[in-house]
Amino acid sequence: MAELGVGSVVPHPCLSCSITEDPSSDPSPPPSSRGSLKFSLLYSREQCELLVSSLEVWGLPSHRYNEVAIWLRLLRRVPSHTPGLQCVVQEWQSRAVKSCRGTAFAEHFVCSLQDVEVERSTLKLEVQHFDKYSRYTALGEVRVALSQLKASQSLVLCVELQKITKDIVGEVLLSLRCLPISQKMEVGLLKAKTVPPHSAAEKSIYARIDVSCRHHRQKHQKSRPQAHTSLIIFNETFLFPMPQTAAWDCSVLVSLYEVGPEPRHLIGQAIVGRSGAKDTANHWDLMAKSIQQPVAQWHPLLI
Template identity: 40%
Template structure:
């Protein structure tokens, strides 16, 4: 008792030794810290209240075509590579990432370009000009403006931009051999809240004169959405084999329903093990069109499983140097519960990149294997009929 009493007296003596100026200083610092903490609390509450409606709207847009995902679900995925199994556990996230930037609008086109979209409102027109410089062997494409684009129902506005692709046919007669290759692609600047945007963006690339007749310029007008997939407003196509472009040729075309181009084939294998609830997707071979002016490049495939309109954790193959037929022979394994295997989709996205350059990844195309209540892919049906046996089939790659 004496020891504790001494401590109390000593502490009291220290307090008595403090001057009145120091006491007021401590009181002022405490008040400032309290005000800072209060401001941080108010700012966090304001941020939450303003952010939640935007996220809720984005989730509603994503789930408008089907039932909403159940919260609290888990996704289990394993990847088989060199006879080693790695198990990953990841909780499904229903929040939409706002990471898409206006400087790279095509970064979020990976998954929405392969979905079976049925656009109801395709209207408006696009004005552009084409010019081929024979002296420099260059094709110049200028996107001028668009008129009377369809607006979104909920906001009555549209944020358009144009994605331009040069589609090169493997043969001059594209109807007999519809395989295409993307020689080059560009995107215009984003014009916010305008159904009659003016772009004025000009692009050019080297193109031999004998190759001009095999090129089709594809203009795809899209509506930028930061929190969801970009909307499709329509497209315009111009085959260059029937045009005289010795002088700048200005054209205006009405927008049409977008069509997909076949850019290759992939040999995929599917196997489902009901006891262990494993889905094995094998990427065996990929055949693409190799243009003569293409530099050395590598390929890889990314596989995503979509269940109940929610993207589960994806996996990717290793990089392989690109040949006319690139051999992978890799199997990626996903652990899926029974309720997920009954209604899900497999998205196989093929990318190319140049090993000598950083950030040179470019989407070649996608394969979409769908299974839902109303339709079923034939390959998926064969897999379910031959459980525990790998079933391999060739699939076209579209973009």
């Protein structure tokens, strides 16, 4: 099981010297730049540990970002019929700190990682902006395939932030039914496929259903908690008001959360609506054409 370590960065017994160009040597990033992230990676084969340290954010394009934080996820590819399926091995969030020309985070991240898992693992670092209401906006991300790491050698990287992309972490089977006479929509939460946790601690999973019509979010509904296994059977239905005139301007958001001894955390989300991706738009169109009849379809869970 992965372990977290947070605090001031301490010298590592296997740490070796590595030099990269300091971003401070060029204080004026290109106009199109999202900013850059500097950090150090070290994999110790003897201790089977990955250390992420010396985190710094440079050159954010605007001074309106008062506080920034970094969300780290260790992802691993999973053999599956679903292309690109990954599981989140561990995730961690830094403390939010005031943004300046060069923002340093006096924290480090330590994760247990077996040597055979390194080739299939990727580290994703996402820079986020926090406002005074504790809401965050993703500013950009950096991904590192850990296969490029050499055991017991420090790798120092300074990488330009890229556009945020989502990862597939499972699938959910949803049914939709339009009920125009009663002006309601039925959302059926049937099944979900995820990668269960590796820890022995007993954990459960539940879904939250949000429906938005004309950009107005209705009161959400929750499923009953189920044991977190590779195939979760929900078989629950939820009714939401849906005026017929707003049928084409609605969307359904399904969020799966895992709960256990620790606070809940998000497993993944799926959104269905006519304005969404091609598969979700097709599902929405089929629902509109199949009045009074439920239409079921699998959708990817993204995070």
